[in-house]
């Protein structure tokens with residue numbers, strides 16, 4: 001588990017002091033993925049550099065499994081830094097070394113003996129699905145394959161936290177998918193805590209358990225992915241699963257946004273409103289996606305034939321949260 005406590009970072013320049021991180025608090029449990037999203041200039045890269053201990057925070061603490069890493073330096077810092085594996089947008093592999101040699105680099109630096117290194121590299125290559133590319137050079141691989149080599153190298157020293165800083169930016173959809181599938185398996189199989197810094201909402205929706213929205217150096221919103229998407233007042237939620245809905249058609253009384261709260265939602269809930277309750281429903285827009293934690297969905301519907309409270313109650317009993325968006329007349333015909 002990683003705990004970031006009241007983290008501050010400022011830079012002093014000729015123009016004065018720039019406060020970039022203004023008290024970040026964030027915990028990521030082992031076996032879970034937290035995405036950090038936010039607009040340009042929010043402080044994502046600075047946070048990433050502080051977490052990977054490339055930069056020293058101005059104040060605050062970073063603890064991994066209870067151990068404070070921010071007050072260490074020299075040899076102790078280098079030793080404890082092994083708990084953090086980092087992957088960047090550019091996998092930063094050495095071009096003149098083979099895939100296997102690149103992955104072995106952190107082990108070599110640590111003085112691991114040859115046989116142990118060879119078997120560990122083979123194990124890592126297998127984990128990232130590149131056993132057959134051990135002797136290739138980075139230039140002979142696709143962007144997605146290079147990124148997977150970068151992940152294998154980040155895993156070499158058995159970290160407990162994996163920090164991914166825009167690691168899928170610039171990859172084609174198929175390579176992105178491969179990297180995300182790999183990250184999911186590392187969360188589940190190795191129980192890693194994973195922090196995913198990204199501006200790609202599709203990526204967040206696909207793999208994140210929790211989402212932190214960074215804005216102006218502070219965490220403006222934080223929550224479970226499902227909860228943010230279901231919360232009609234969440235700015236992060238509406239960016240995560242944008243809802244483009246048609247206008248309410250004639251003959252319908254009001255429109256509602258309906259969010260999926262859990263994985264027990266009957267996929268046929270719209271037709272059940274008609275069949276079981278005699279309620280007419282018009283589908284106005286929405287997205288419904290499978291997620292490892294259950295279905296993620298936000299749908300806009302037009303309704304006629306029941307009061308909003310009644311529909312809200314029925315939907316709540318099916319694991320759906322409804323919010324009335326638009327009324328077209330005072331009297332709702334029942």
Ligand SMILES: Nc1ncnc2c1ncn2[C@@H]1O[C@H](COP(=O)(O)OP(=O)(O)OP(=O)(O)O)[C@@H](O)[C@H]1O
Nearest residue numbers: 011013018020038039040041042043044045046047
């Ligand atoms: N070394 C530095 N000295 C002064 N200001 C800095 C320094 N590094 C970053 N900043 C400032 O901190 C703010 C946050 O920068 P940062 O790169 O962390 O944002 P970001 O969210 O990663 O943005 P982007 O998505 O565009 O990469 C910016 O206003 C930037 O100008």
